[in-house]
Amino acid sequence: MANTEQFPGVAALLEVMQRLRDPESGCPWDLQQTLTSLIPYTIEEAYEVAAALTEGNLAEIKDELGDLLFQVVFYTQLTSEQGQFTFDQVAQQTADKLIRRHPHVFAESSAQSDAEIKAQWEQIKQQERAAKGETASVFNGIPDNLPSILTAQKLQKRAASVGFDWDNIVPVLAKVREELAEVEHELNAQRLDKEALADEIGDVLFAVVNLARHAQVNPEHALRRTNHKFKQRFQAIEQRLAERNTAATELSLAELEQEWQLVKAQLKTAAND
Structure with missing residues (x-):
C-alpha cells in the first residue's frame, strides 16, 4: 500500500497542517477551529470546485481541488489530535470500500452492464448498512x-x-x-x-x-449551467447599457427583453465561431 513518501505533495500538505495547528507556533485562527466550525468553509469550497468545473478553467480547477483537499486534511488533523483517526486511515478505509463495492473490477463478478453494476452497488451498500445495524x-x-x-x-x-x-x-x-x-x-x-x-x-x-x-x-449541473448562462447574458446587457450611460431600471420590460434577445443571439454566434 502506498504511503506519503511516495506522494511528497501529500506529505508536505500534512506537515503544513500540523504546523498550522502547533499549540505554540501555529496560526491563531486555525487553532480556534473545530469539526463543526469548518462546515461552512467545506460547503463553500465544494461549490467553488463545482463552479470551476463548470467554467472549465483547468488552472482554477486545480486550485479549487487543492482547497477542498485541505478541508479533508484539516478535519483529519483535528480527529488525529483527538486520538480518533488519521488522514491515512480515512484514505485506506475509502480504498477498501471502493474495492468492496467494485467486485466486477477487483473480484469475481458477472456484472457487466451499467444496470447490473448499479444494482450490485446498491445491494452492497444495503449489506453495509445492515452490518452497521441500521433500521431497514x-x-x-x-x-x-x-x-x-x-x-x-x-x-x-x-x-x-x-x-x-x-x-x-x-x-x-x-x-x-x-x-x-x-x-x-x-x-x-x-x-x-x-x-x-x-x-x-x-x-x-x-x-x-x-x-x-x-x-x-444531472439536474444540479444543468441548473448550474443555466444560472451561469443567465448571469452571463444579463451582465452583457448591463455592459451594453453602460456603454450608452443607461441603467437597466430606465428601460421597460419590453426594451429589456429586446436587449436580452440581441445578447442571446450575439453570444450564440460567438460560441459557434
Whole structure:
C-alpha cells in the first residue's frame, strides 16, 4: 500500500497542517477551529470546485481541488489530535470500500452492464448498512442537510432500486405536465393558499428532477449551467447599457427583453465561431 513518501505533495500538505495547528507556533485562527466550525468553509469550497468545473478553467480547477483537499486534511488533523483517526486511515478505509463495492473490477463478478453494476452497488451498500445495524429502509444513509435537488435525486434513485419507478420517460413527462396543471389550479383559485401553492411547486420541482434522472441529465449541473448562462447574458446587457450611460431600471420590460434577445443571439454566434 502506498504511503506519503511516495506522494511528497501529500506529505508536505500534512506537515503544513500540523504546523498550522502547533499549540505554540501555529496560526491563531486555525487553532480556534473545530469539526463543526469548518462546515461552512467545506460547503463553500465544494461549490467553488463545482463552479470551476463548470467554467472549465483547468488552472482554477486545480486550485479549487487543492482547497477542498485541505478541508479533508484539516478535519483529519483535528480527529488525529483527538486520538480518533488519521488522514491515512480515512484514505485506506475509502480504498477498501471502493474495492468492496467494485467486485466486477477487483473480484469475481458477472456484472457487466451499467444496470447490473448499479444494482450490485446498491445491494452492497444495503449489506453495509445492515452490518452497521441500521433500521431497514431504502433511504438509510441519505443525509438530511443535502441540497434539495440532490436529496430528491437520491430519494428517487433509492426508490427505483427496489422497483418503484417508471420504465420509460413518457409517463415522467406526463407527471411534470400534471404537476404544472395543479400549480395553475392553485394560482387560479378564488382564494390563494400559499401553503398549497408551495406544495404544488415542490411537486413540480421533484417531478422535473425525476425527468432529468430519466433523461440521464444531472439536474444540479444543468441548473448550474443555466444560472451561469443567465448571469452571463444579463451582465452583457448591463455592459451594453453602460456603454450608452443607461441603467437597466430606465428601460421597460419590453426594451429589456429586446436587449436580452440581441445578447442571446450575439453570444450564440460567438460560441459557434
